[in-house]
Amino acid sequence: xxxxxxxxxxILLIEDHQDLQNLxxxxxxxxxxxxISTREAERGIEIYESQxxxxxxxxxxxxxxxxxxxxxxxxxNSTNDDLMPIIVITAKKEVENIVRGLDTxxxxxxxxxxxLEELHARIRSVxxxxxxxxxxxxxxxxxxxANDRINKLNQALIEKNADLRKSLINLDNIFQISMELTSIxxxxxxxxxxxxxxxxxxxxxxxxxxxxxxxxxxxxxVLNSKGFYQEQVEHLFIExxxxxxxxxxNKQKPVVLSExxxxxxxxxxxxxxxxxxxxxxxxxxxxQSVEGLICFGPGLIEDGFSKIDIDQIVTLSNxxxxxxTNASLYQxxxxxxxxxxxxxxxxxxxxxxxxxxxxxRHRRTDSDLSLLILDVDYFKNYNDTLGHxxxxxxxxxxxxILKQTVRENDIVARxxxxxxxxxxxxxxxxxxxxxxxxxxxxVEKAEFxxxxxxxxxxxxxxxGGASLPENAENYKDLIxxxxxxxxxxxxxxxxxVQLFIPKMVQ
Numbered sequence: 001x002x003x004x005x006x007x008x009x010x011i012l013l014i015e016d017h018q019d020l021q022n023l024x025x026x027x028x029x030x031x032x033x034x035x036i037s038t039r040e041a042e043r044g045i046e047i048y049e050s051q052x053x054x055x056x057x058x059x060x061x062x063x064x065x066x067x068x069x070x071x072x073x074x075x076x077n078s079t080n081d082d083l084m085p086i087i088v089i090t091a092k093k094e095v096e097n098i099v100r101g102l103d104t105x106x107x108x109x110x111x112x113x114x115x116l117e118e119l120h121a122r123i124r125s126v127x128x129x130x131x132x133x134x135x136x137x138x139x140x141x142x143x144x145x146a147n148d149r150i151n152k153l154n155q156a157l158i159e160k161n162a163d164l165r166k167s168l169i170n171l172d173n174i175f176q177i178s179m180e181l182t183s184i185x186x187x188x189x190x191x192x193x194x195x196x197x198x199x200x201x202x203x204x205x206x207x208x209x210x211x212x213x214x215x216x217x218x219x220x221x222v223l224n225s226k227g228f229y230q231e232q233v234e235h236l237f238i239e240x241x242x243x244x245x246x247x248x249x250n251k252q253k254p255v256v257l258s259e260x261x262x263x264x265x266x267x268x269x270x271x272x273x274x275x276x277x278x279x280x281x282x283x284x285x286x287x288q289s290v291e292g293l294i295c296f297g298p299g300l301i302e303d304g305f306s307k308i309d310i311d312q313i314v315t316l317s318n319x320x321x322x323x324x325t326n327a328s329l330y331q332x333x334x335x336x337x338x339x340x341x342x343x344x345x346x347x348x349x350x351x352x353x354x355x356x357x358x359x360x361r362h363r364r365t366d367s368d369l370s371l372l373i374l375d376v377d378y379f380k381n382y383n384d385t386l387g388h389x390x391x392x393x394x395x396x397x398x399x400x401i402l403k404q405t406v407r408e409n410d411i412v413a414r415x416x417x418x419x420x421x422x423x424x425x426x427x428x429x430x431x432x433x434x435x436x437x438x439x440x441x442x443v444e445k446a447e448f449x450x451x452x453x454x455x456x457x458x459x460x461x462x463x464g465g466a467s468l469p470e471n472a473e474n475y476k477d478l479i480x481x482x483x484x485x486x487x488x489x490x491x492x493x494x495x496x497v498q499l500f501i502p503k504m505v506q
Contacts, residue, residue: 075105206297351413370432460495
């Protein structure tokens with residue numbers, strides 16, 4: 001017989017909204033979970049007490065018994081393990097309802113409507129925490145049982161037992177610290193918190209965090225430090241080809257720098273770190289590659305660190321390594337989700353998000369706001385004649401011209417195809433016209449390959465624009481008016497700027 005398939009984790013979904021129940025059930029099953037659904041609280045409790053369940057998704061507002069009553073019965077009245085994780089789902093955003101749910105015993109919450117990917121992330125996070133809590137409880141229970149047997153055999157081991165208890169508390173503290181750090185997805189804030197944790201918990205007087213922020217540069221730079229003057233570390237970097245990095249990659253754990261003295265003759269990093277009083281180095285490893293370093297200077301304790309301290313430093317360093325990797329991946333995915341892959345401008349999704357944000361700010365502060373939409377003239381002719389690679393090259397060059405022409409706080413995005421959009425915060429119609437003309441002129445005078453095949457003999461753009469509050473009142477109206485103005489620019493001969501005026505729609 002073949003190997004048995006790994007058992008799927010079971011999720012009990014108690015939700016009275018049929019459409020949402022179906023949506024969540026299909027999504028979670030695609031993520032590899034087994035989902036058992038019901039619309040009634042009483043039936044949900046029966047399922048929980050009769051079947052193996054790993055997590056409960058619970059709507060607070062249910063017919064019959066409320067979600068709060070379900071939580072109480074499961075957490076306090078049930079004979080089952082009270083570690084059962086519960087994530088509440090509620091359409092109410094009032095703080096008192098959320099607090100009441102958490103106080104009753106829920107582990108996390110989501111408010112409707114919610115993002116399914118966020119739901120997946122919350123489920124994975126709660127299941128991880130539950131598994132760790134169960135492991136800690138089991139370890140604690142095992143230690144207690146062992147201590148009882150030891151105390152019966154030899155009372156002299158009480159002091160050792162106290163040391164074991166202290167270690168367990170320290171491990172729990174390390175676990176709590178690591179959970180806090182792994183919840184931070186902003187890389188720079190995470191690193192700052194990590195260094196402060198090491199300084200506060202272990203008394204390190206000097207700390208440096210190296211990281212490879214730019215994949216194109218094969219070197220580690222100082223992202224944060226404690227206990228140094230800025231001029232000591234601001235220009236400091238370590239080449240990833242340095243022998244010290246290779247040694248750390250092979251060990252994949254914190255090492256004492258003095259124990260690597262054989263690298264002294266070949267490693268410039270070794271000499272520089274030694275001059276900065278670095279004593280311990282912990283590598284940040286991702287996919288078998290050293291992506292960062294935590295460098296520890298001398299501590300406040302003159303006698304050095306105990307074995308327990310070193311073990312805790314190793315554990316916490318490993319946790320931080322995972323957290324840094326997660327934060328980096330999160331930032332990378334977030335950046336990709338808002339970037340147009342070909343032009344490296346913001347994409348349409350980001351444009352929509354920022355335009356709505358700027359309109360909200362306009363309403364709040366009564367500031368001006370303008371929008372430009374531009375289109376490459378006769379782009380189909382260029383693309384069909386020379387091929388898509390040539391057309392793509394034009395779009396990339398046009399993107400560079402736009403970024404070089406606009407202000408630093410203007411938002412440039414690829415609107416779609418050969419169209420681009422520019423959001424101009426705090427700019428009135430007059431300023432929008434000036435910038436639009438500058439863009440049109442810069443494109444017209446730029447040299448593009450084989451542009452003489454165009455009907456006008458060179459490659460140009462047409463630009464339409466509209467402003468708040470002069471021309472529009474809301475998001476859709478502003479886009480519509482700018483698009484209307486662009487249409488007029490194309491109709492009137494191209495290679496020109498048109499800003500919206502009321503007679504365009506008569």
